[in-house]
Amino acid sequence: MKFIKSFFAIAFILPMFIFAQTKKNITIQNNSALDRKETIVSIKWETILLHYPQIDTTGFVVINSVTKKQIPFQLEHRGNKTIQNLLVQVDVKAKSTLSLLIQKGKPEIFVAKTYARYVPERKDDFAWENDKIAFRAYGKALENTKENAFGFDVWVKRTDRLILNERYKRNEYHIDHGDGMDYYHVGFSLGAGNMAPYVNDSIYYSANYRQWKVLDNGPLRSTFQLTYAAWNAGGINVKATKTISLDAGSQLNKIENVYSFEGDKPLPVVVGIIKRPENGTIALNEKQGIMGYWEPTHGADGTTGVGSILTTPLSNMMVTNKQILAKTEVKNNTPIVYYTGAAWDKAGKITDAKQWQNYLNNFYQQINEPLIINVK
Known part of the structure; x- marks a missing residue:
């Protein structure tokens, strides 16, 4: 019985472990001496797909990993049918790093700027x-x-x-x-x-x-x-x-x-x-x-x-x-x-x-x- 219980415990924990291991962070590093405020950052969509191959373009959110708040984003096409870049608007203090997460969810309606x-x-x-x-x-x-x-x-x-x-x-x-x-x-x-x-x-x-x-x-x-x-x-x-x-x-x-x-x-x-x-x-x-x-x-x-x-x-x-x-x-x-x-x-x-x-x-x-x- 102990063996069976242990087996089921491992079977339950393993998917959680795998999910945790596959969770990706997007880091935005500011090495300069200037605070970057209201800055638009462009991330190649092919890079996003490489790390998030199952992403649903109509059902994901970008999250500040510290505040857990949604970050405004845009799917940039550059005149093409396919997405070229993911744009996010962020504040990054001088000599610091900002960490973002992408996850399933309903994006907030952000005011167009x-x-x-x-x-x-x-x-x-x-x-x-x-x-x-x-x-x-x-x-x-x-x-x-x-x-x-x-x-x-x-x-x-x-x-x-x-x-x-x-x-x-x-x-x-x-x-x-x-x-x-x-x-x-x-x-x-x-x-x-x-x-x-x-x-x-x-x-x-x-x-x-x-x-x-x-x-x-x-x-x-x-x-x-x-x-x-x-x-x-x-x-x-x-x-x-x-x-x-x-x-x-x-x-x-x-x-x-x-x-x-x-x-x-x-x-x-x-x-x-x-x-x-x-x-x-x-x-x-x-x-x-x-x-x-x-x-x-x-x-x-x-x-x-x-x-x-x-x-x-x-x-x-x-x-x-x-x-x-x-x-x-x-x-x-x-x-x-x-x-x-x-x-x-x-x-x-x-x-x-x-x-x-x-x-x-x-x-x-x-x-x-x-x-x-x-x-x-």
Whole structure:
């Protein structure tokens, strides 16, 4: 009898032991001296499947292993039918490690924090936002009108709600109704960090975008592509596709541009920020590729900070009468990645030039000291 009881005890304990042994932890390690707040972490879906082969994409939750609370997540497709990445939004203190678990369960409904859409009712605008800031690019229908502009536009916000649809429905962008407004001027410039060929000391602007495609639309990251028709850049025939991502919690977009052009030589390009006639604060760091601008205050509308961070070596940075430019080069059909965005003092988070430059410097550090992810 003792043998039989022992056998059944072992038979009962063994599955529990096996389950415990197969339980996986996702560790997110922050080796930097910066706290990482509201950070979006991307984990390859093939890695998740390797460790969780039976995962039900409609019935799992991500848990903080210490607090036991659910973590917001998104299944990222990047325009594909199959899942490419698992995105999670986390806080990880400096020099520390966060542990997450994946288990069966009903995910909580987390508020969407990013959004992007084509806006046919406003002359082919393409607009996008997160819980911090909003932007738009201009489409074909705006060409040959007095409103036409070439660069990226900024819509400042002082709410974490998604407000694009409300503003377009109201058809009034230039008055702050308590959530922000559009007072940023783009005109014949690169606006808030657009990129264009720079040949023989001249910028060659494309026409406005011709095609759009949404690859993912929140809740934590929205990604889309804008395609531009061929144009003549100082005797070079050029085409461009721009893939833009905006993460929840971030002031900056990630932009991946692919230029197609004739010839074997790299194409010189610039990232530009429009400069105002009045005095603002300009901070340039050629070595690290950081270009920061704290605009002059625009009356009662407040102050906008604009900045770009390039990830490729620069030949130089320039300040002209009209724009602040960072010059680099691209290879034919080879992606070039950089970051660009803005902040508004009335949002109450970044309220002066020093804070804006600190934000850009910290963002640069985060790019170069990424969080380390392990599933074990």
